[in-house]
Each structure stands twice: as structure tokens, then as C-alpha cells.
Amino acid sequence: MASEITIEGPRRTAHAERIPSRLALLAAPEAARSQGEEAYLRIRERIVSLEMPPGSVVNEARLRADLSIGRTPIREALQRLAHENLVRSVPHRGTFVTDVNITDLARITEVRVVLEGCAAHLAAERLGAADRAAISELLDVLQAGRVTDQRDLMKLDQEIHRRIYRAARNSLLEGTLERYFNLSLRLWYLVLDHEVRLLEAVEEHTELLRAVLAGDGARAERCMSNHVSGFELEIRKVLVER
Amino acid sequence: MASEITIEGPRRTAHAERIPSRLALLAAPEAARSQGEEAYLRIRERIVSLEMPPGSVVNEARLRADLSIGRTPIREALQRLAHENLVRSVPHRGTFVTDVNITDLARITEVRVVLEGCAAHLAAERLGAADRAAISELLDVLQAGRVTDQRDLMKLDQEIHRRIYRAARNSLLEGTLERYFNLSLRLWYLVLDHEVRLLEAVEEHTELLRAVLAGDGARAERCMSNHVSGFELEIRKVLVER
DNA sequence: TCCACCGGTATATCGCTCGCATATCGGTTG
DNA sequence: CAACCGATATGCGAGCGATATACCGGTGGA
Numbered sequence: 250m251a252s253e254i255t256i257e258g259p260r261r262t263a264h265a266e267r268i269p270s271r272l273a274l275l276a277a278p279e280a281a282r283s284q285g286e287e288a289y290l291r292i293r294e295r296i297v298s299l300e301m302p303p304g305s306v307v308n309e310a311r312l313r314a315d316l317s318i319g320r321t322p323i324r325e326a327l328q329r330l331a332h333e334n335l336v337r338s339v340p341h342r343g344t345f346v347t348d349v350n351i352t353d354l355a356r357i358t359e360v361r362v363v364l365e366g367c368a369a370h371l372a373a374e375r376l377g378a379a380d381r382a383a384i385s386e387l388l389d390v391l392q393a394g395r396v397t398d399q400r401d402l403m404k405l406d407q408e409i410h411r412r413i414y415r416a417a418r419n420s421l422l423e424g425t426l427e428r429y430f431n432l433s434l435r436l437w438y439l440v441l442d443h444e445v446r447l448l449e450a451v452e453e454h455t456e457l458l459r460a461v462l463a464g465d466g467a468r469a470e471r472c473m474s475n476h477v478s479g480f481e482l483e484i485r486k487v488l489v490e491r
Numbered sequence: 492m493a494s495e496i497t498i499e500g501p502r503r504t505a506h507a508e509r510i511p512s513r514l515a516l517l518a519a520p521e522a523a524r525s526q527g528e529e530a531y532l533r534i535r536e537r538i539v540s541l542e543m544p545p546g547s548v549v550n551e552a553r554l555r556a557d558l559s560i561g562r563t564p565i566r567e568a569l570q571r572l573a574h575e576n577l578v579r580s581v582p583h584r585g586t587f588v589t590d591v592n593i594t595d596l597a598r599i600t601e602v603r604v605v606l607e608g609c610a611a612h613l614a615a616e617r618l619g620a621a622d623r624a625a626i627s628e629l630l631d632v633l634q635a636g637r638v639t640d641q642r643d644l645m646k647l648d649q650e651i652h653r654r655i656y657r658a659a660r661n662s663l664l665e666g667t668l669e670r671y672f673n674l675s676l677r678l679w680y681l682v683l684d685h686e687v688r689l690l691e692a693v694e695e696h697t698e699l700l701r702a703v704l705a706g707d708g709a710r711a712e713r714c715m716s717n718h719v720s721g722f723e724l725e726i727r728k729v730l731v732e733r
Numbered sequence: 734t735c736c737a738c739c740g741g742t743a744t745a746t747c748g749c750t751c752g753c754a755t756a757t758c759g760g761t762t763g
Numbered sequence: 764c765a766a767c768c769g770a771t772a773t774g775c776g777a778g779c780g781a782t783a784t785a786c787c788g789g790t791g792g793a
Contacts, residue, residue, distance in 0.1 A: 283582070283774070309746080319776050324747090328567065332574065334663065340525075341747055341783045356661045359613065360606070367605045419598045421576065421674075425667055432663075525748070551772075563749055566773090583756045583773055 288318050288326035296335050296346055297435045307336055307344040333428050335435075349436060351488055357432050358481040362474050364426055365410070369457065369473035370466040372416035380416040381462065387412065388458045391451055402447060403437060409454055413461065413473075433480070440487040446479070453479065530560050531568035538577050538588055539677045549578055549586040575670050577677075591678060593730055599674050600723040604716050606668055607652070611699065611715035612708040614658035622658040623704065629654065630700045633693055644689060645679060651696055655703065655715075675722070682729035688721070695721065 282290070292312065295301045312323050327344055330336045338344045347353075372380070387409055396402050410430055414423040453476040460469035524532070534554065537543045554565050569586055572578045580586045589595075614622070629651055638644050652672055656665040695718040702711035 285774080319774095321775050321777095325570065329570075329574065332571065334666075338747090341745085341781085343746070356663050359661055360609070360664050360667065363605050363609045364602070367602070371601065419601055421598050421671070422602050424576075425602065429663070527748080561748095561750055563751095567748095580773085581757095583771085584758080585772065 284318050284322040285325040288312075288316055288322045289329050291316055292323075292326050293330060293335065293431065296330070297431055297438065299435065299438045301346050303346050303348045303435075303439075305346050307346060309344070334432065349439060351485060353432075354436060354481060354484060354488065357429060357436075358477060361426075361429050361433060361477045364422070364429065365413075365477050366470040366474040368414055368417040368419075368422055368426055369461060370470040371419060371422075372413045373461045373464050373466040373469040375418050376416055376461060376464065377418075380412065383412055384416065384458055384462060388455065388462070391455050391458070394451075396451070397447065399441060399447065402450065403434075403441075406450070406454070407434070409458070416461070436484050436488075437480075440484050443487045446483050449479065450476075526560050526564040527567040530554075530558055530564045531571050533558055534565075534568050535572060535577065535673065538572070539673055539680065541677065541680045543588050545588050545590045545677075545681075547588050549588060551586070576674065591681060593727060595674075596678055596723060596726060596730065599671060599678075600719060603668075603671050603675060603719045606664070606671065607655075607719050608712040608716040610656055610659040610661075610664055610668055611703060612712040613661060613664075614655045615703045615706050615708040615711040617660045618658055618703060618706065619660075622654065625654055626658065626700055626703060630697065630704070633697050633700070636693075638693070639689065641683060641689065644692065645676075645683075648692070648696070649676070651700070658703070678726050678730075679722075682726050685729045688725050691721065692718075 292301075292307075301307065307327065309320070309323055309327070312318075313320055316323070327336060327338065331338045331344075334347055336344050337347050376384070387405070390396065390405065396405055407430075411427070414426050417423065453472065457469060457472040457476060460472050534543075534549075543549065549569065551562070551565055551569070554560075555562060558565070569578060569580065573580045573586075576589055578586050579589050618626070629647070632638065632647065638647055649672075653669070656668050659665065695714065699711060699714040699718060702714050
């Protein structure tokens with residue numbers, strides 16, 4: 250019945266090699282991004298870094314001028330951001346950067362606690378040579394104790410988390426976590442310059458990476474869950490006292 | 492510094508009442524969907540139900556004719572589906588319905604096992620009156636034993652899962668699970684008419700719903716995780732023997 | 734006289750349609 | 764066998780009509 254539609258996918262003869270193209274795409278430096286992708290990444294960066302503060306209106310015309318990008322890619326990016334809960338679009342009213350509050354923080358954390366834990370568990374069990382090397386390197390940086398600035402620590406935290414996502418070897422999980430991570434990252438920016446738990450975070454990271462390198466899935470999972478929970482507590486502390 | 496951008500959000504005077512509008516939006520029957528939403532839902536339905544089989548090309552012009560919808564909404568829908576891993580778009584080559592294989596099944600299940608479990612746990616702990624009533628009703632239907640057809644069971648399974656997502660009262664989690672559920676649902680369609688585990692599923696559902704109604708989060712979580720794992724095993728069994 | 738309500742107009746934004754430029758593939762030809 | 768060329772599908776941009784909100788002047792009542 251629907252057989253007529255059953256046309257072949259891209260290059261059936263090399264069907265087993267379709268995935269590498271995706272990896273190549275991911276590995277592509279930064280050049281071959283479409284304007285839509287470009288707009289998405291740049292606007293996301295602005296929102297996460299609070300350059301576009303929560304609750305503010307998103308002026309499409311202004312973005313178009315700022316980024317020198319046409320209307321279609323901008324709209325495309327905004328729709329994507331809406332699906333990721335970074336903006337909210339009200340028909341014929343405007344598009345707004347989503348607000349942040351304690352409730353959202355809790356909702357985000359609820360999911361991250363289990364999902365990041367899951368990723369850490371998988372990463373520990375599936376750790377490949379390349380990921381092992383990268384994580385060892387990150388561990389060295391941590392133990393060197395050079396990272397004291399909060400912004401640097403944030404960068405490092407990003408690298409650690411994203412590395413673990415990849416090491417878990419589950420692209421769906423990776424994508425999902427990436428989305429939640431950006432939501433969390435914005436919260437971190439929000440409480441930046443509030444002198445919160447630097448040492449604890451470093452220690453948690455160290456223990457986490459060691460567990461992953463040791464292949465101890467259960468311990469890695471616990472570490473990660475604790476790390477995320479602790480993160481929430483710190484953010485919450487700053488958030489409520491304001 | 493960025494204060495210039497800090498324009499007010501929509502109707503700051505009624506800032507506390509922004510959420511209800513979202514609920515109203517969700518509660519809106521089916522009428523006020525934009526064409527983009529319409530296209531998304533209809534194409535998704537076609538893909539999940541295998542009317543557009545895995546690996547087939549997605550002909551934009553044909554969809555436009557079939558659905559009597561313009562090009563922009565179709566593109567919009569396809570981009571959204573691409574982000575949800577139901578189609579894959581290759582620049583200047585075409586758009587294809589994503590293939591399914593054992594690996595994907597495993598990746599999907601990995602996430603669902605923890606996430607669905609998490610949702611069940613939260614649902615059990617946060618069960619409100621309305622959700623309690625709805626779930627009791629679902630339990631009655633299950634225990635009546637009238638549902639024997641596999642397609643009916645599938646419908647019922649959908650209702651149960653979606654109800655639990657909502658009962659968990661975490662919109663982010665709900666959205667994420669909805670995406671994964673559609674991926675799983677397509678796999679179920681794939682092995683339909685293969686006479687697989689009807690009774691077990693019903694029993695699992697019954698136990699799950701009882702746990703949720705009893706407010707036993709831990710048990711609900713275990714039930715759900717087992718349910719999802721069992722689901723994978725059954726699908727896998729059929730998938731490998733072909 | 735002043736205030737509250739109300740209807741009409743103005744504006745801004747959005748969703749959608751349409752057309753052009755571009756890049757890739759497959760077949761054909763020298 | 765290599766290179767060219769048409770076919771195809773996408774990326775992007777501009778414009779049109781629709782719609783919801785905001786503004787404003789008028790009117791009725793206290």
C-alpha cells in the first residue's frame with residue numbers, strides 16, 4: 250500500500266556508512282554552518298550568557314541587523330530556541346526570553362540528576378581510548394589547581410560535562426543533555442560573582458572523573474548525581490536570598 | 492550594561508499569570524493549531540505509523556500537495572522532526588525518514604528506562620485529584636480485560652504513558668519523554684502483528700498504575716523501568732529474527 | 734467637573750506564500 | 764575515463780494579508 254513511497258534512502262549501497270558523515274559534520278570546525286545554525290548558536294549564546302536577560306523581548310529586526318542574517322534563518326533559530334525553552338513565542342505579541350525561577354530550577358535539576366547520572370554511568374562502562382585520554386587530561390588540569398577564576402571553572406565544567414556526554418556514546422542522550430545543560434548554564438551565569446563553592450565543585454569533578462576512568466559506573470553515577478544536586482542547592486541558595 | 496535590552500516582558504503587571512495561558516493553549520482542542528503545527532503532527536503521525544517507512548525519502552512537494560499546506564510550514568515541520576531524530580536532512584540531497592536498527596533501539600531504551608522511571612516516581616509522589624481520577628479510570632479499563640487487540644492496547648499504552656508524564660508535573664520532562672516515546676512508538680508499529688506479549692504488558696501496566704495510585708514512588712519507578720526494559724526485549728526479539 | 738468605560742483606528746508582529754540563488758547528483762558525451 | 768550539464772532540492776530573502784494589542788477620543792454616569 251505504502252510501498253510506492255518506499256524509495257531508497259541516501260546511497261543504499263553504502264548504508265552501513267551513513268553515520269560517519271554525521272560524525273564528520275560534528276567534527277567540522279565552525280565553517281560550514283548554515284546561517285540558520287549560525288543564528289541559533291549566536292542567539293543561544295546571548296541568552297545563556299544573559300546578554301539577553303530573562304524576560305526581555307526578542308526583537309527580530311534588531312537581531313537581523315546585529316547578526317547580518319536574513320529573516321528566515323532568524324525565525325528558524327527562534328523556533329528552535331522555543332522548543333528548547335529558552336524563548337517563548339506568543340503569536341502576534343512577540344518573542345520573549347524565558348524567565349527563570351526556583352520552580353524551573355527544580356524541574357531542570359530533577360531531570361538532570363537522573364540523566365547526567367545515566368550518562369556518567371554509561372561513560373564509565375564504554376570509555377574508549379580517545380575519551381580516556383581526553384578525560385585524563387581534564388583530570389590533570391583539575392588537579393593542577395590552576396583554575397580558580399569562576400568563569401574559567403565554568404568553562405572547565407562545560408568541557409567535562411560535554412566530554413562525558415560524548416563518552417556515553419548515545420547521541421540521543423547527548424542531544425537531550427546538551428539542551429538541559431544550556432538551561433542550567435544560564436542559571437549559573439545568573440549567580441556568577443556570588444562566590445559560590447569553587448573547591449567543592451573541583452573535588453566533585455575530580456572524584457567523578459576518577460570513577461569514570463576506573464570504569465566504575467555505579468560510583469560515577471552517584472558522583473554525577475550528587476554533583477548536579479549540589480549545583481542546584483548552591484544556585485538555589487543565591488536565588489532565594491535575592 | 493545590557494540594561495538597554497532589558498525591556499519588559501509581556502504585561503508585567505500580570506506577570507504571575509503567564510502560565511495559565513500556556514495551560515489554556517494546551518487545553519485548546521485541536522482547532523487553533525497553526526499550519527506549521529498541523530503539518531508537524533500529521534507528518535509525525537505518518538512517520539510513526541510507518542506510512543512513511545524508515546529510509547524513504549521525504550518529498551516536500553508531495554507533502555505540500557497531500558496536506559494542502561504551503562512550503563514554509565512544511566519546512567518548519569521537517570526541521571522540527573529532524574531535531575527529534577525522526578527525519579534526517581542532508582543539504583541539497585534530500586530529507587529522509589531515519590532508519591531504525593537494533594542500536595537505535597538500545598539507545599532509545601537506555602534513556603527511557605531512567606526517564607520513564609523518573610516520571611513514574613514523580614507522578615506517584617505528586618498525584619493530584621484529576622490525575623488520580625484519570626489513572627483510576629485507565630486502571631479500570633485495564634482490569635476489565637476488554638482490550639485484546641494489539642492496536643487497542645497500543646492506544647491504551649499511549650494514554651497511560653502520556654498521563655503519567657503529565658502527572659509528573661514537570662513540563663520539561665514531559666516534552667523530552669514525548670519525543671522519546673514517539674521514537675519508541677514507531678518501533679512498536681514495526682513489530683506489530685507479530686503476536687507479542689499482550690498479557691504481560693497489561694499486568695505490568697496494572698501493577699504500575701497501582702503503585703502510582705498508592706503513592707509508592709520507588710515501586711512505580713521500578714515497575715516502569717521494568718516495563719520499558721521488557722518492551723525493548725520484545726521488540727528486539729522480533730527485530731533480530733528478521 | 735471629573736472619572737470610568739467603550740468603540741474605533743493605528744501599529745507592530747506574525748504566519749505564510751512565492752521566487753531566486755546555490756549546491757549536489759546522475760547521466761551523458763567527447 | 765574524465766568532465767560537463769541538466770535535474771532536483773534546499774537555503775535564503777522579500778512581501779502580503781491577518782490578527783492582536785495599544786492608543787485615543789468620545790460618551791455616560793456620579
